[in-house]
Amino acid sequence: MSDTFQDDHRACGPAVRSAGPRWARHGLAITGTGHYYPRRLVHNDGAELTRQGSAASAAVLGRVAVRSRHVSDEQESVPFMASAAVTGALRHAGLRPADVDLLILSNWTTPPYMPEYAPQVADRIGAGACLAFDVSAACAGFVHGVQLAAGHFVAMPEIRTAVVVAAEQFSRRARPGSKGELVCGDAAGAVVLERSGRTGTGLLDSVLASDGSRSELVTVRMPEAWITSKPDLPEHAAAGLLRACEELLDRNGLTPGDIDWWVPHPGTDLVHERLRASLGVPHERFAFNFHDRANTASASIPTVLSEFVEAGLFRPGHLVLAPAIGSGWYHGALLFRL
Numbered sequence: 564m565s566d567t568f569q570d571d572h573r574a575c576g577p578a579v580r581s582a583g584p585r586w587a588r589h590g591l592a593i594t595g596t597g598h599y600y601p602r603r604l605v606h607n608d609g610a611e612l613t614r615q616g617s618a619a620s621a622a623v624l625g626r627v628a629v630r631s632r633h634v635s636d637e638q639e640s641v642p643f644m645a646s647a648a649v650t651g652a653l654r655h656a657g658l659r660p661a662d663v664d665l666l667i668l669s670n671w672t673t674p675p676y677m678p679e680y681a682p683q684v685a686d687r688i689g690a691g692a693c694l695a696f697d698v699s700a701a702c703a704g705f706v707h708g709v710q711l712a713a714g715h716f717v718a719m720p721e722i723r724t725a726v727v728v729a730a731e732q733f734s735r736r737a738r739p740g741s742k743g744e745l746v747c748g749d750a751a752g753a754v755v756l757e758r759s760g761r762t763g764t765g766l767l768d769s770v771l772a773s774d775g776s777r778s779e780l781v782t783v784r785m786p787e788a789w790i791t792s793k794p795d796l797p798e799h800a801a802a803g804l805l806r807a808c809e810e811l812l813d814r815n816g817l818t819p820g821d822i823d824w825w826v827p828h829p830g831t832d833l834v835h836e837r838l839r840a841s842l843g844v845p846h847e848r849f850a851f852n853f854h855d856r857a858n859t860a861s862a863s864i865p866t867v868l869s870e871f872v873e874a875g876l877f878r879p880g881h882l883v884l885a886p887a888i889g890s891g892w893y894h895g896a897l898l899f900r901l
Contacts, residue, residue, distance in 0.1 A: 584767050584768040584814065584815050584898070585713070585768050585769060586713050586717075586765075586766045586767060586768060586769065587762060587763055587767045587768065588762050589713070589716060589717060589758075589762070589766075590758055590759045590760050590761050590762050590764070590765060591713055591716055591756050591757070591758065591759070591765045591766040592756070592757050592758075592759035592761065592764065592765035592766075593754050593755065593756060593765055593766065593868075593899060593901065594655075594656040594657075594658075594755050594756070594757045594759075595652040595653060595654070595655035595656025595657075595658065595753075595754065595755035596651075596652055596655055596752070596753065596754050596755075596865065596868050596869035596872050596873075597647075597648045597649060597650065597651025597652030597653070597654070597655060597752070597753045597869055598648050598651065598750065598751065598752045598753070598865065598866040598869035598870060599644045599645075599647035599648045599651070599750065599751045599752075600633040600749075600750050600856065600866075601633040601634055601635040601636065601639045601644070601749050601750075602633075602636070602639070603633065603634045603635070603636060604631055604632075604633055605631060605632050605633070605634050606630065606631045607629055607630060607631065607632070607745050628831075628832045628853070628854055629745055629746045629748075629853065629854060629855075629857045629858075630854050630855055631855050631856075631857075632734070632745070632746075632747065632748035632749075632856065632857035633748050633749050633750060633856065633857075634734045634748070634749055635732050635734070635749040639749070641668075641670055641673055641680050641730045641731075641732065641751075642680050642683040642684050642687060642730075643687075644730045644749070644750070644751035645668055645680065645684045645728045645730035645751045645753070646684050646687040646688050647751065648728055648730065648751035648752055648753040648865075648869075649666070649684060649688055649726050649728050649753045650688055651753070651869070652726060652728075652753040652754060652755045652869070653688070653726070653755060655755070655872075656755040656757070658724060658755065659689075660688045660689035660690040661689065661690065661692075662723075662724050663685070663688075663690040663693045663724050663725070663726055664693050664694065664721070664722040664723055664724050664725060665693055665694050665695075665712060665715055665722050665724070665725035665726070666681050666684060666685050666690060666693050666694070666695040666696075666725070666726045666727075666728070667681065667695075667696060667697075667698055667708040667711055667712055667725070667726070667727045667728070668680050668681035668684060668695070668696075668697050668698070668708070668727075668728050668729070668730065669697075669698050669699065669700075669704030669705050669707065669708045669727070669728070669729040669730075669861040669862075670697060670699065670704070670729070670730055670731060670861070671699045671700075671701045671702075671704060671731070671860065671861065671889075672731045672732045672733050672735060672736050672860055673731075673732045673735060674697075674699065679696060679697040680697055680730070681695035681696050681697050682695045682696075684728065694715075698711060700771070700773075700861075700889045700891060700893045700895070701781070701860070701861070701889030701890040701891050701893060702828050702830075702858075702860045702861050702863070702887055702888060702889040702890070703771065703828070703861065703887040703888060703889030703891075703893040703894065703895045704729055704860075704861035704889065705727065705729040705752075705861045705862070705863075705864050705865055705887065706769065706771055706864070706885070706886075706887045706895040706896065706897055707771055707893075707895065708727040708728075708729065709727050709754070709756070709766065709769065709897055710769040710771055710895070710897075712725040712727050712756055713756070713766055713769065716756070716758065723757065723758050724755065724756070724757050724758075725755070725756045725757075726753055726754070726755055726756075727753065727754055727756065727865070728751060728752070728753035728754075728865070729751065729752055729753075729860075729861040729862040729864075729865050730750075730751035730862060731749060731750060731751070731859050731860040731861055731862045732749045733747040733748055733749060733857070733858060733859055733860045734747050734748060734749050735749075735788075736783065736788060736789060736790045737789060737790060738787070738789040741789075743790065745857075746831065746857050746858050747790075747857055747858055748856050748857030748858065748859045749859065750856060750859035750862040750863075750866050751862055751866075752859075752862045752863075752864070752865025752866035752867075752868065752869055753865055753869070754865055754868060754869075763900070764900045765899060765900065766897065766898075766899045767815065767898045767899055767900060768811050768814060768815055768897075768898040769811075769895065769896065769897050769898065770807055770810050770811055770814075770895055770896055771893065771894075771895035772807075772893070772894055772895065773891060773892065773893050774892045774893075774894075775891070775892065776892075777799060777892035778890070778891055778892055779793065780792065780793050780795075780796050780799055780890065780892060781793070781796060781890035782890070796830075797830070797831065797833040797834050797837060798837075799888075799892070800830050800834045800888045801833075801834050801837035801838050801841065803888040803892070803893075803894030804827055804828075804834070804838050804886040804887070804888055804894065804896075805838060805841050805842070806894055807886045807887075807888075807894045807895050807896035808825075808838075808842065808884060808886050808896055810896075811884060811896050811898045812884075815898060817882075819842045819843060819844050821882060822844075822848070822882055822883070822884045823848070823881040823882045823883065824848060824849075824850050824871075824877060824881055824882075824883045824884075825842075825844060825848055825849050825850065825883075825884055825885075825886075826849075826850045826851065826864055826867050826868065826883055826884070826885040827849065827851065827864075827885065827886050827887070828861075828863045828864055828885075828886065828887035828888060828889075829851050829853035829858050829863055830858065830888070831853075831858070832853070835849065835851070835853075838886075850867050850871050850876070850877075851863070851867055852866060852867050852870060861887070861889070863887075864885045864887060864897075868883075868885075872901075877901055878901065879901050880900065880901065881900070881901045882898075882899075882900050883897075883898070883899055883900070883901065884896060884897070884898050885897045885898075885899075
């Protein structure tokens, strides 16, 4: 572990401390998952070998490692993709759109000035009466959305069912012809949260913190709004993920060996490798779809949840820790038992 990584891990921003697990006693079950990928599937097919990247892109991306990625067309807007993912999640949960009391949508890649996306999604699926709003914490937006939903459950007893959906068009933030284009994909993923009355299962804990001193690590270059990253991004990203993981482990009296599945926001293979090495977790317990779906920003975690549940790899009782980092700078994580 480099000195830079150690220093960044110790000082990547204060988090609001909790005396114990925030949500374990509230019985907030994850009862449904859903996802949507655009119809167009682009295969990289060795394209990384023909693209000349800058020294900065080489430092950030390392070996590209993405085999394929989905790219949305003009019909597959953020509301379109989000609605498809939410519909699938509600179907999985055995619920109707009218059952939804709260809908939170995460997006940073194609944000509207107005109107916001979430009310459009609620209207599209037939849940127009629910409270619906957008959030953003860059790639940590799904963590932010789930934590906000949990807070609404606690503060508003009338909320029985919430949906958190992340829908991103990351392909539009990569400069055409760049190496970065090879690792950016589009997708939407959703989860349904319900009051279950059973404590110690479902959403157990969460953490989210910000540090504006690192806001320049990832920015967009105007007027095209193409993403650009500093060469030391992998160091800071791995440190932020590790800090979020360690806080939840410590607060809940757990060790890395107690976690059945780790579902990190991917970033790049470099970030995964650093995090795995720091935690001492075998590769087989890391669940991600980066190689076949690319980096789908805040949609990364919920799409993995949905795909792995659908495939029968995530089963009831499994303990999952899902960390994320986001430009701004954010680091956070969710701890839940399926």
